[in-house]
Amino acid sequence: MLGLCVILAVLARTVAQDAEEPVSYTCTDGYEYDPVRQVCKDIDECAIVADACKGGMKCVNHFGGYLCLPQNAQIFVSSGDEPSQPAEPSAPANPPQSPGQGQSEVQTHVQPGRGPGRRVSSSRILRCTPGFILDEQNYCRDIDECTRGRHTCSADQICYNTRGSFLCQCQPGYQKNGDQCVDRDECLLSHYCMHRCVNTPGSYYCECNSGYRLASNNHSCVDVNECQVSQPCEHQCHNLIGSFICQCNRGFELAPDSVSCIDIDECAYSPYMCQYACINTPGEYSCTCPDGYQLQGTRMCQDINECETSHECTEEEMCWNYYGGYRCYPRNPCEDPYVRTSENRCVCQPTTACRGGPQSIVYKYMSIHSDRTVPADIFQIQATNIYPNTHNTFRIRAGNEKGEFFLRRSSNVSAMLVLTKSLEGPLELIVDLEMITHHTVANYRTSSLLRLTIIVGPYAF
Template identity: 65%
Template sequence: MPSAFDEEADEDIDECSTGTHNCRSDQLCLNLRGSFACQCPAGYQKRGDQCIDIDECVLPPFCHQRCVNIPGSYYCQCNSGFLLTTDNHTCIDINECDTSNPCAQLCYNIVGSFLCQCNQGFELSPDRINCDDVDECRTSSFRCQYQCVNEPGRYSCVCPDGYQLVRGVNCQDINECEMGNECREDEMCWNYYGGYRCYPRNPCQEPYILTSENRCVCPVSNPLCRDLPYSIVHKYMSIRSDRSVPSDIFQIQATTIFPNTINTFRIKSGNENGDFFLRQTSSVSAMLVLVKPLSGPREHIIDLEMLTVNNMNYRSSSILRLTLIVGPYSF
C-alpha cells in the first residue's frame, strides 16, 4: 500500500478529498491518518464489499404501532384512529367526537375509533353515521285508537271530529250537548258517539197530545184515536259502530199493569233488514236484541209495540218509538 504521507513534510494525505480512495459509490470514505477506510452510511451494514440496507422494522420495535422501512432509515405510522406524537414513535388515540364529530346526533369515542348513536325516535342508517326517522306509525298499527301521525323523532295520535284525545292514545266522545250546540229553544239536544242531533221537545203529532216528557197520548174521547195506539213514548239511544252481535241493547217494559191481562210484544216497524229481534223476557217486558252489526253514522227509528188484551175483549196497544243512532266509529 503506498504511503499516505508527504515525504518532504511528513503530512497526512486525505485520500477522501483528493479522490485517490477506492471506496464504492454507495460507501462513505473515512480518512485515517496515513490511510482511509470505506464505511456504509447510516442505516446500512457492510456485507462483503457491499452496503446492505438495515431493515429496522425487524429489529426490536422502534415504533408504537407500525414501522415503514425505507432505504437507509425508517419511519413510524399509526393505525386509523390514532395520531403520531412529536416523538415520531408513539401513537395516541384521536377523540373523533371532539375533533370532527362525524356523527349526525350522538357520538361516543372508543379507543382507535368512535360509535354513532341516535336520539329516541331515530335509528342508525346503514352508513352508521346518519340517523333516519323511525316511522312508529308503520311499525305498529295499535299505537293510536284512530289515526297515527308520524313526525321527525316522534309520533302523535289524532281523533276524528266529535272526539277528544285522552291519555295521548284513545279517543273519547265529546258531549256537545253539555259543551254548546246549535239546537233551538224548542228542540232538545241528544248526544251520540261522534256527534249530536236536535229533536223536537214536543214530538207529538196530531191527534196525539203531549202528557209528559216524550210521551204522546191519543185521547179516547177523540174519534180519530179509535184505531190508533193509545200512547207513543219517544226514546233515544246511541251505540257504537260495528258492535258485536248478538247484543241486548234496549228493554221495553209496561209502566201500568192491569189484572187478568196478557201482554205481547213485537217490532211493528223499522226492522225491514232484520237487524233486530225482540225477545220477551217476562209477562210485562221484552228485550230488543241487535242481531246484525250496524255501521254508522246512521239513524234507525224502531217502533216497539206492546199489545194488551183480556178475556173481556179489552184490547189496547202502546208504542215505544226508539230512535237509535249508530256512531261512525267503533269507539
C-alpha cells in the same frame, strides 16, 4: 508506548592524562545497560509485566515499550509514505525485540567514537508499519485514509478511519450483502411502531390505525377525539377509544352512513299509533281527531257533547248528543190523538181513534259506534206497570226490514234488543218495540209502544 528509540550514551569526562578511568552509561526509559556488551538493550515488558494487555489483545514487545494488538495483527516495515512491505527476517548483530506500535527496527550499527577514550551510543533507523507515517520528530503518526482518499470504500459506504487502517460501513438503514449495501427492512427486523411500520429506503416511519394519531415520539399512537376534531355526527357524538359512535335525537334514527340522522315515521309503524289519524313531523308525530271529537291524552279521541257546549237547537227542540255530533228533536213528539203526559211519553185518549193502536207511545234515543261487533245487546224494554193475571209478549213492530235486530224475551215483563248486523255510520234508524199485555181473567189485551231512535256514529269510537 510510542517514541523514538534513542540511546543516550553519556560519556564521563576523563582526564586526558588518565586513559584508564572507567566510563559510565545512562539509558532511556524502556532500556537497560548491558555491561558485557556495553550497550543499552531493550526491556521485554511482555515477559516481566503480568497481564500487560486486556480484552484478549496480544502483547508485542517494542523497543522502549510494548504494544497491545489484535491477535491477527501483522507488523510491516515502512519508511514514511513508501509502499509498505512485510518485514524481511534478518539476523542483526544484536537481535531486536518486537518493535513499538507503528514502528519497526531496520538496522543497528555503532559509530566509532571520536577522540581518545570517547564512545557514541548505538542508533536505530525506524520505519512505520502500514497505516502510519514518520513525522519530523521521528514519531509514527496514523494516516487518515478516509480524508486522503486512500481507502477502498464504495460510494454508498461510509469510511471510518481507524488506528493504522480504515473501515467501510453502510449508510444508516442499510446492511452489507456481499460487497453491496442493501436496504435494511426495519419493519421485519426491529422497530418501535405501536401499530403499523412502513419501510423506506434507508429508514422507516410509523402509521397509526384509523381513530389514532402519532404521538410526539413518532412511534406511539394516541386516540383521536373525532367528536372534537371533526364533529362527524349530525346529532350526538360519543368518542370511543380508536373510534366514535353517533346517536340521533328522539324521533330520528341513524342513516346507513352511521353519521346522518333520518326522521322516523312513527305513523308507518302501526295503524294503532293513533285512534283516528296520525300526522308525522320531523322527530315526532301527533294524533288528530275528526270533527265532533277531541284528543284525550296522546292518541285517543273523545266525543264532544255539543248539547253541553254549543248547539243550534231551539227552545221547542231537545238536543240529543251522539258519537261525533248532535241532533235536535221536538220536545213534544206526540201526534193526535196522542197527548203528552210526561217527558217523551204520549198517551191515547179513550176514543175510537185509538182502537187497534197502542195505548201509549214512549220515545227513546240512543247512540252506538259504527262497525260494532255483533251480536250485541244494545237496549232493554221493560214494563213500567205490573198487573196480576197478565201475560206479556214482545215484538219488533217496525224498523227491522233488513233484519239488523232481534228481540229476545228475558222475562214476563222485559226483553232485550240484540244487534245482529254490524252497522256503518253515520246512520239513523227508528225501531218500534211493542209490548202486548194479555189479561187472562178479563180476557182482553192492550199494547204499548217504545219508539227507539238509534243513531250510528261515523266512527268506531
